[in-house]
Every structure is written in structure tokens, then in C-alpha cells.
Amino acid sequence: GDSVTQMEGPVTLSEEAFLTINCTYTATGYPSLFWYVQYPGEGLQLLLKATKADDKGSNKGFEATYRKETTSFHLEKGSVQVSDSAVYFCALRGDGGATNKLIFGTGTLLAVQP
Amino acid sequence: DGGITQSPKYLFRKEGQNVTLSCEQNLNHDAMYWYRQDPGQGLRLIYYSQIVNDFQKGDIAEGYSVSREKKESFPLTVTSAQKNPTAFYLCASSLGQSNTGELFFGEGSRLTVL
Numbered sequence: 001g002d003s004v005t006q007m008e009g010p011v012t013l014s015e016e017a018f019l020t021i022n023c024t025y026t027a028t029g030y031p032s033l034f035w036y037v038q039y040p041g042e043g044l045q046l047l048l049k050a051t052k053a054d055d056k057g058s059n060k061g062f063e064a065t066y067r068k069e070t071t072s073f074h075l076e077k078g079s080v081q082v083s084d085s086a087v088y089f090c091a092l093r094g095d096g097g098a099t100n101k102l103i104f105g106t107g108t109l110l111a112v113q114p
Numbered sequence: 115d116g117g118i119t120q121s122p123k124y125l126f127r128k129e130g131q132n133v134t135l136s137c138e139q140n141l142n143h144d145a146m147y148w149y150r151q152d153p154g155q156g157l158r159l160i161y162y163s164q165i166v167n168d169f170q171k172g173d174i175a176e177g178y179s180v181s182r183e184k185k186e187s188f189p190l191t192v193t194s195a196q197k198n199p200t201a202f203y204l205c206a207s208s209l210g211q212s213n214t215g216e217l218f219f220g221e222g223s224r225l226t227v228l
């Protein structure tokens with residue numbers, strides 16, 4: 001079945017460092033891909049998404065490019081801030097799905113130190 | 115403000131007791147979902163409902179039950195048959211006919227079995 005694999009955390013960075021969180025997927029067809037973020041004590045919020053190959057999703061300085069050839073959707077940010085500390089989830093929605101059921105990765109905790 | 119409200123935020127239960135978690139949304143969304151979050155396992159789908167009076171099992175439905183009598187409400191009952199109920203439970207909703215795949219999450223309910 002469909003699945004998402006993302007790098008284990010925690011990822012600890014200093015402020016203004018470059019961030020990459022790897023995400024790869026297994027799915028048939030052309031799934032839609034998402035990054036969600038969970039701040040401490042809160043539910044998840046959509047960060048960005050891409051619905052077809054080579055699309056780049058971006059929001060709040062974060063970017064991710066849908067790479068069909070490598071089945072990847074890595075999250076990047078050029079300069080992280082303390083306020084970016086959160087858990088980041090990669091997710092996919094299967095191709096042709098009639099619902100918005102999402103399959104989530106295990107989450108990656110990011111801790112940014114001042 | 116529009117959103118999803120989950121209650122209670124924290125709940126303690128003795129073994130052998132059933133407990134019901136509330137989820138209410140005022141976003142006029144057709145679809146609603148319940149996910150369970152455990153450390154290191156990401157989010158796993160328990161049940162989902164695309165329309166009123168209809169719902170389907172997710173990947174880990176055993177020991178849980180739901181109802182969808184009103185569009186705004188999707189309560190989850192954790193029964194005594196659930197072997198390991200201590201977890202963080204997240205409710206979400208989405209536009210049923212939308213292809214965006216975006217889920218809107220509540221802030222979660224943390225259940226602890228004593």
C-alpha cells in the first residue's frame with residue numbers, strides 16, 4: 001500500500017541555519033503531497049502542498065519540490081528561526097482517491113536554538 | 115471564528131471504562147476524520163465520514179466507535195476493547211468534494227488510561 005518515509009529526528013539547528021527534512025513516498029500513480037506542521041500543544045496545520053510532478057510548494061520561507069523520478073518531497077528552508085521549532089509531517093493523498101484521507105509519515109521534530 | 119473544537123483537552127480513564135471524545139466543526143465541511151498520534155508512529159486513521167449518517171473504518175478502527183448524526187459533530191468513543199488507548203487523538207475535517215487534500219485539525223485530546 002501507499003506509504004511515506006521521513007527522516008527521524010530530532011533535528012537540532014542554530015538560528016539562521018539551512019534546513020532539509022527528507023521525505024520519500026511509495027504510491028501508485030500520481031499522489032498529491034503535503035507538509036503539515038504541528039506546534040507544541042496544537043493540532044496540525046497545512047504548511048505547503050504539491051499536486052503534480054515538478055510542482056514546488058512554498059509557504060513562510062519553506063519549499064518542497066515534487067520529484068516523481070526520486071519519489072521525494074524534501075522540505076527546505078534557507079534560514080530557520082526559533083519560531084520554526086515544531087514537528088513536521090510529510091503526507092500523501094493517493095491518486096484518484098475520492099476522499100481526502102491522508103497517509104502521514106512519522107514526523108520529524110525540529111528544534112532551533114538561538 | 116471558524117474551526118474545529120475538540121473536548122476535553124485532557125482525559126483520564128480507568129481500565130474497563132468507555133470514554134467519548136467530542137469533535138465539533140463550524141466550517142460547513144462534509145468530511146470528518148479521527149486520527150491517533152503516538153510517539154514515533156505519526157498519525158494513523160481510526161475512522162472517517164464523508165457525509166452525515168455514513169462512516170468508514172480507517173486503519174486502526176478496532177476498539178473504537180463513531181457516529182455522524184449531524185454534519186457538525188463526529189464523536190469518537192474509545193471502548194474497553196481498545197487494548198492500548200493512551201494516546202493523543204486528533205479530529206480533522208475537509209471539504210468533501212474538494213481536491214485540495216487539505217485537512218483542518220483540532221487541537222487534540224490527550225487520553226491517559228490509569
